[in-house]
Amino acid sequence: MPGALGSLPMAAPPVDPALCVRCKGGRNLCGKPCYLMQDIQAHIPQVRLDRPEVQGPSPPGVFVGRHGYPKVNLGPLVPPLSLEARDLARMADSTAWYGHSINELVAQRSTLVLGRRDFSVHAARDPGRILQSTQEIALSDRAVDTELRLARVPARALGPTLGDTVPPMGPALEATRARLGENPHVPRAVDRLVGDTDAKAATALTELATTSVTVDHMQRLLSLGLLGTAERRKLVPTRWSITAVDDTLGKALLPKVKDLPELGTIHYHRASYNGNHFQVLLLPRPWGFDMQETWHAGSMWAPTTQTAVDFEEYSGRTGYASNITGAYYAGRLAVLEHLVGIGRQATVIVVREITDEYWAPLGVWLIRETMRHAMQNRPLVFDDLAAAVRHVTRFSRVQGWKENSHFLGGVYQATLGEFATAT
Amino acid sequence: MASVVANAALKESTAMFRATVKADVLKHIVEATSTLVDEAKIHITTDGVSLKAVDPAHVAMVDLSLGAKAFESYEAGDLELGLDLEKFKDVLKLAGSADTVKMEYHKDSHRLVMRMGNLVRRVGLVDTAGMPDPKVPNLNLPNKVVVSAEELHRAIKGSESLSDHVTVIADPEFFEISAESDLDALNLRLPKEELIELEAAERTKSMFSLDYLSNMIKAVRSGGALTMHLGSDYPVKMEFDLADGNGHCVYLLAPRIETD
Numbered sequence: 001m002p003g004a005l006g007s008l009p010m011a012a013p014p015v016d017p018a019l020c021v022r023c024k025g026g027r028n029l030c031g032k033p034c035y036l037m038q039d040i041q042a043h044i045p046q047v048r049l050d051r052p053e054v055q056g057p058s059p060p061g062v063f064v065g066r067h068g069y070p071k072v073n074l075g076p077l078v079p080p081l082s083l084e085a086r087d088l089a090r091m092a093d094s095t096a097w098y099g100h101s102i103n104e105l106v107a108q109r110s111t112l113v114l115g116r117r118d119f120s121v122h123a124a125r126d127p128g129r130i131l132q133s134t135q136e137i138a139l140s141d142r143a144v145d146t147e148l149r150l151a152r153v154p155a156r157a158l159g160p161t162l163g164d165t166v167p168p169m170g171p172a173l174e175a176t177r178a179r180l181g182e183n184p185h186v187p188r189a190v191d192r193l194v195g196d197t198d199a200k201a202a203t204a205l206t207e208l209a210t211t212s213v214t215v216d217h218m219q220r221l222l223s224l225g226l227l228g229t230a231e232r233r234k235l236v237p238t239r240w241s242i243t244a245v246d247d248t249l250g251k252a253l254l255p256k257v258k259d260l261p262e263l264g265t266i267h268y269h270r271a272s273y274n275g276n277h278f279q280v281l282l283l284p285r286p287w288g289f290d291m292q293e294t295w296h297a298g299s300m301w302a303p304t305t306q307t308a309v310d311f312e313e314y315s316g317r318t319g320y321a322s323n324i325t326g327a328y329y330a331g332r333l334a335v336l337e338h339l340v341g342i343g344r345q346a347t348v349i350v351v352r353e354i355t356d357e358y359w360a361p362l363g364v365w366l367i368r369e370t371m372r373h374a375m376q377n378r379p380l381v382f383d384d385l386a387a388a389v390r391h392v393t394r395f396s397r398v399q400g401w402k403e404n405s406h407f408l409g410g411v412y413q414a415t416l417g418e419f420a421t422a423t
Numbered sequence: 424m425a426s427v428v429a430n431a432a433l434k435e436s437t438a439m440f441r442a443t444v445k446a447d448v449l450k451h452i453v454e455a456t457s458t459l460v461d462e463a464k465i466h467i468t469t470d471g472v473s474l475k476a477v478d479p480a481h482v483a484m485v486d487l488s489l490g491a492k493a494f495e496s497y498e499a500g501d502l503e504l505g506l507d508l509e510k511f512k513d514v515l516k517l518a519g520s521a522d523t524v525k526m527e528y529h530k531d532s533h534r535l536v537m538r539m540g541n542l543v544r545r546v547g548l549v550d551t552a553g554m555p556d557p558k559v560p561n562l563n564l565p566n567k568v569v570v571s572a573e574e575l576h577r578a579i580k581g582s583e584s585l586s587d588h589v590t591v592i593a594d595p596e597f598f599e600i601s602a603e604s605d606l607d608a609l610n611l612r613l614p615k616e617e618l619i620e621l622e623a624a625e626r627t628k629s630m631f632s633l634d635y636l637s638n639m640i641k642a643v644r645s646g647g648a649l650t651m652h653l654g655s656d657y658p659v660k661m662e663f664d665l666a667d668g669n670g671h672c673v674y675l676l677a678p679r680i681e682t683d
Contacts, residue, residue: 314480
């Protein structure tokens with residue numbers, strides 16, 4: 001599977017690569033079926049089913065598709081084969097996925113069958129059978145034995161379902177029934193906030209963030225309309241709910257960070273995982289966040305090298321980070337968690353580089369988890385910006401990464417504290 | 424010990440504020456301050472009122488004072504009041520610019536009672552305990568330019584569609600503001616004789632954020648003159664009078680700096 005990109009067309013790409021890195025197969029910006037996604041799909045193992053019943057432990061996994069909104073299709077993810085306990089634990093949560101190879105993750109995730117059905121987004125409060133079972137799986141923090149009955153047995157082996165934001169999964173098939181073989185294991189904090197129909201979704205998420213409930217679990221709850229004030233609970237497509245959770249948790253941390261003293265020196269962090277290389281600079285200035293990602297030639301979305309940049313100054317963004325999309329909010333959350341942890345604010349510069357080792361999209365959890373690991377590593381400390389910049393350059397293959405940066409490239413906003421002494 | 428107690432008692436007894444002022448003067452102060460902060464700590468003494476505030480990003484600062492003469496009547500002791508500026512702005516909308524506003528601090532309810540004609544508005548105050556007392560940095564700014572606010576207004580307005588910052592040059596012979604985008608450019612050059620005053624021994628150049636600059640220059644109001652003290656890649660200090668010369672506003676704004 002690695003080296004799958006060797007089969008990418010060498011002639012001029014049929015779509016402008018600059019469009020592809022912003023779209024990542026997920027926004028249909030070119031208006032055609034994604035040729036890059038088709039190529040990736042062709043390299044992932046297929047699932048063959050011989051019966052309409054699919055029974056196995058859902059990791060727990062659920063999916064809400066966005067096509068046809070405000071109608072959505074949703075259901076549980078169930079593996080058709082019994083899994084080793086070890087494999088299952090590995091599939092449960094993105095915090096556990098980190099460190100595993102891309103081949104391993106793609107192979108395991110693409111066996112999960114999505115048994116889906118259409119629902120109105122407003123069905124969350126008055127769920128039908130399949131929705132109710134899916135909600136129960138969403139509540140659980142452990143695998144739940146689940147039985148799906150499919151509308152028909154597919155005649156051929158089926159390929160995976162991929163997106164840039166969501167983790168890979170197996171084929172999506174219409175289901176007529178979904179039943180749980182055991183009770184879901186629901187953490188107490190989840191039970192309490194799902195039962196609280198006066199708390200806004202943002203409030204509930206912020207509160208869950210103070211417990212051991214993971215970002216994935218929060219995202220499942222939000223997606224299945226299990227959080228928020230009673231009359232506003234709605235189903236939210238998985239892709240949107242992932243970014244909504246990252247953004248909401250980040251926004252809740254921001255006022256805290258802005259109250260913290262500035263970092264005294266420059267910190268440098270680094271981590272690499274599955275062909276994704278992150279370098280992070282924390283500068284001793286007021287809060288600001290600047291992220292660039294460069295898809296090197298031959299990597300998933302880029303027949304030729306492409307860079308995208310999004311940033312926010314102290315006062316924050318007013319619009320969606322439409323160049324980097326979900327990865328921006330996942331990266332920002334990881335950095336904000338770290339700043340709260342060390343009790344400092346800083347201007348943050350993230351340089352992400354992607355090579356052809358990253359041959360299938362794994363979802364934005366990869367950005368969140370790799371960034372979290374980068375921040376956990378002990379920082380290299382610099383007093384001098386020029387030296388810190390040289391260090392990033394040494395590990396970067398991007399010509400002009402500094403020029404791409406909003407805070408380092410063009411013009412940066414100084415603060416009054418940088419001038420003269422107070423009288 | 425006894426004298427400390429006596430002092431405290433004295434301070435308590437003078438913690439009063441009763442004044443009448445044109446609504447327009449208050450509106451001007453709030454306008455000049457609220458571009459930088461949402462809340463401000465107002466220092467009140469027998470001589471007048473003043474405030475200092477730094478915006479949350481530490482990019483700009485306002486240092487504003489209003490003498491007792493700016494008021495139609497003024498009686499006050501030493502006092503600090505915390506104002507929610509957005510709320511205060513809304514309250515002032517109840518008064519026309521030519522109206523007068525009577526203000527009185529009610530210690531017991533910790534409110535500022537404002538009377539506009541027969542309308543009485545009691546304004547709850549904000550706790551000043553957490554509000555910083557910013558120090559005004561001592562800046563060495565070689566050049567001085569005095570220019571009409573109207574000229575600046577036009578240049579700033581024109582620049583906003585091109586860029587998020589402008590370049591400001593003070594030269595022995597002229598003063599210049601310019602902005603550029605990939606395709607377009609704007610430039611306002613005022614020769615020495617068209618300026619109210621120009622004292623520039625050497626040429627200096629700094630860049631400033633339009634977000635900040637535009638709001639600050641709006642606060643000068645048309646017809647007014649603005650004094651700018653400038654250096655190279657250095658903050659600008661801008662000063663202007665308010666309340667017919669009985670008040671004074673100073674802004675400091677940190678520059679944008681080219682990193683290469």
